[in-house]
Amino acid sequence: MNTKIKSISNGIVKEIININNISVLELDKEEIINLFKSYGILLFRGFMANAEIFKEFSNSLSTDFINYAGGAFSRRVINGDETLLSVNDFKSEIKLHGEMYYQQNIPLMLWFFCANPPLKDGETTVCDGRHFFNELSSSTKKLFKKNNLKFTVRMSEEDWNKKYQTNDLSKLEEMCQKNNTHLQINADQSILLEYICPAIIPSRCGKYQVFINSLLPTKQLSPKILKFEDDSEIPDEVMSEINEIAEKITTEISWQKGDILMIDNTRILHGRRAFADDQRDIYIRLCSPVFPF
Incomplete structure (x- = not known):
């Protein structure tokens, strides 16, 4: 067995933990898809991913990546790729929401990547819309x-x-x-x-x-x-x-470097706690799943 699967907090987030020093690219895609369909949110931890590995992994499970035209916030493009964006426009709290639900065409799936965690605070918040x-x-x-x-x-x-x-x-x-x-x-x-x-x-x-x-x-x-x-x-x-x-049903995710988060944007709301330092660097990709769900 190369991974351990456990729940964070009240069970909404399924955490897939690397216990045998494998690459996230080696994970069984069918198992990931089945878990995603069941829970709507998966956290991949301990795989030592970087931005390029994150892109390759998300590419393998997603399609129809979009840029952020029409988006509510300013987002920095990473490495010249308009489908890879930083979410740190400002440092205050952002309450739970579905991504881009102020327009008709929403990304069905979201990917987050922790390039660098904050020194403290700045947790990503999630809850199940059901x-x-x-x-x-x-x-x-x-x-x-x-x-x-x-x-x-x-x-x-x-x-x-x-x-x-x-x-x-x-x-x-x-x-x-x-x-x-x-x-x-x-x-x-x-x-x-x-x-x-x-x-x-x-x-x-x-x-x-x-x-x-x-x-x-x-x-x-x-x-x-x-x-x-x-x-x-x-x-x-x-x-x-x-x-x-x-507040009652929120789960908080405290970021670790290299974490990858996979979210069903038709079901899971997400947000962010406030933070004060300049270390936090989280990337996002907006897309659709390559599989039916």
Whole structure:
């Protein structure tokens, strides 16, 4: 046996630990796929991976890698590869969310790689969206099933050029159309974007309901841009309930150098604790699985 498999904390994260000094590239792909389908999140630890090994390993299980055009944060491109990005835009907490759930086309799978861990804090937080849905009160489930979320964003020409990585209005219009996002272009080339989506979605197998969205970090960082579809506010007591549930069911991952994390972005929410030092260097890749799930 070359690896040991154990659960972190409450069992959501399956940790695959190298106990026989093998490369992560030697792992049985079918076993990985089966574990991923069952748990939605896998942590590979002790394999002494570097950025190139991380890319090769993620390439072997993934397809349709995307860049971060349209993304909410600034992300540094690593080694000239637009599908390999640093997540350290700032150091404050980011609450639990699904990646890029403020647009229609989301990456179905996420990969994280620890190039360098923080000196302290900066844990990645995760939870299962199925579990989150089950923890919601009946009234909150009913509220979110009845009301979609609406993101309304105003951006200057300079800002949307940077966010969408283009200064071509026709390309912007094409991206918004593909993402089912309403686009209004103003005379000064500033824009207004509106995107409407549910907070609760069916699981890919259709058997479960999943609470996964970008609600918590948006309300945390840019509260004015998010309301219900009818322009009513999300009640404070509902936000308090959601934040309490998030803290209750969160699992924290304390990074070690060379760690690789594999996440189902249709089921698992992720976030980050705040940190203070400049050592933390975590990379992300956005993609789809090469296998059906």
